[in-house]
Amino acid sequence: MGELSQSGIKPILNQDVIDLDKSVFHSWSIQESAQPVVIAGGLGSIMWDFEGKEYIDFSSQLVNTNIGHQHPKVIDALKAQAETLVTVAPATANYTRGLAAQRILSHAPDKFTKVFFTNAGADANENAIRMARQFTGRDKVLSAYRSYHGNTGTAIAATGDFRRMPNEYSRGHVHFFNPYLYRTEFDANTEEEECQRALSHLKRTIECEGSHTIAAIILETIPGTAGLLIPPKGYLQGVRELATKYGIQLIFDEVMMGFGRTGRWFAFEHFDVVPDLVTFAKGVNSGYVPVGGVLVNSDIVEYFKHHMFMGGLTYSGHPLAMATIVAAIDAMEEEGIIGHADRVGNQVLGPMLLKLKEQHSVIGEIRGLGMFWALELVEDAESREPLCDSKMAKLKTSLIEKGLLSFIVNNRLHVVPPLVIRADEIERGVAIIEECLTLID
Known part of the structure; x- marks a missing residue:
């Protein structure tokens, strides 16, 4: 635990949570390789850990927090x-x-x-x-x-x-x-x-x-x-x-x-x-x-x-x-959350993601509607060979390091933020994706 706070209560640190998590059996995981992100709280489309690092939630956790966190x-x-x-x-x-x-x-x-x-x-x-x-x-x-x-x-x-x-x-x-x-x-x-x-x-x-x-x-x-x-x-x-x-x-x-x-x-x-x-x-x-x-x-x-x-x-x-x-x-x-998802998803999020395809050959195809999008990543545009596991792991790690919670399955990056996400939050999130794709492109 960390130093005593002014209230005399020891603050919770990320490592404390990681240590406690060793008692948890995680789903769909090789237990020894599981490296969960520590989350302390959230509001709207933003989450944070116990040490103040913030994340833009582009995963809606498991594509479920449609109205955002803590409505x-x-x-x-x-x-x-x-x-x-x-x-x-x-x-x-x-x-x-x-x-x-x-x-x-x-x-x-x-x-x-x-x-x-x-x-x-x-x-x-x-x-x-x-x-x-x-x-x-x-x-x-x-x-x-x-x-x-x-x-x-x-x-x-x-x-x-x-x-x-x-x-x-x-x-x-x-x-x-x-x-x-x-x-x-x-x-x-x-x-x-x-x-x-x-x-x-x-x-x-x-x-x-x-x-x-x-x-x-x-x-x-x-x-x-x-x-x-x-x-x-x-x-x-x-x-x-x-x-x-x-x-x-x-x-x-x-x-x-x-x-x-x-x-x-x-x-x-x-x-x-x-x-x-x-x-x-x-x-x-x-x-x-x-x-x-x-x-x-x-x-x-x-x-x-x-x-x-x-x-x-x-x-x-x-x-x-x-x-x-x-x-x-x-x-x-x-x-009007449904209308927001339709309007901002199709007029802001979708076009931003489609623009990424023009800049990164690693993107084979982009598919989506509303706040429901996926980038299919490939080694080669002609062969369409799926991007290898090591590069996908590198992408996931770099997204987290730069403050973006992602939903990655096989060779696909799913972009599925809360329906209430603001346009400026989308811009920040897509900028992180662009930066991380550059690392593996």
Whole structure:
């Protein structure tokens, strides 16, 4: 510990926190190599450690603090709920829970009439799949190879990336390739070709698996961790048509991109298509308290009026989480946060990032919408070979040293700041990225 302060209380130093952290088992990490950044507090888009170093948060932590850190309206709501009722069983009727459901449904298409609350995004996907299986009487679930749906049993099996492989103990999962023109699996040269060939591939997958065996297709509306892959025009409509034709429930995983991240309440609004079930978490309350949920359409609601839903959670609709949802959505509405994300994300952040591509050959492609962008980094523009791990590690280290919290996955730098970030903060953050790219270019 450091020297005594004037109050006689020893100040907390970063090293004290690092020492305490040695007792923590970290997720998705080789434990001995984990080097977490020390964070003491935050406000808006800025965070700081115990020794006064500030960071611009270009990660929104795990792409969840949509309304920024420590929003006073949400903090006040959390305190008020704690003084009224801290916890209550999910089978009860709770005022705050009802308000939260209404707030969410008010921004969803009319076909959704109820909300099932979960603890996070993973179990939201888990329960959406469970609903689809019980509703259809079928078993199989189709999902994309380039995807991430969570770390519970069925959600990780639905995930497409390598993390599912040690965890494949949930049955009935089949994967397919979703469109990604930059690294096309279909030998396509245009977005239109990529779209049509990806849909043909999905159709053949359905036919070969047996459409009568498939309960659901689950897709991230815009795959996030997999690379922020904007679907080509017509792709999601084509998936919708296939699902409808074969009586398959279409689930859109909006855990990462819902509640304003793309400049709309839901990302599927950009694509003129409506799924059968929608999962959410993260941005619905900026992650202030763990929570997630499923938007349930009227047909499934009607089915379960006379059939027991075989699912439930002790903390479903927890009052503290519900209070933060109500306050967060109210703040988004009153302060025009969604419009800010659309305007500043597409008119300030996006153009600044696209300008970087002109200056750095290490940037292979830039993709994004609103406050949801990714830079795909390559060794060589012609071969498109992904930038090696050592250079990505150097980039991450230099970003942190210069005061930027980043979200890096494989060879991609995801730029996903809080939706409330100011233009001048964006300029400072992008300047840091430019400086760090110069070191590895």
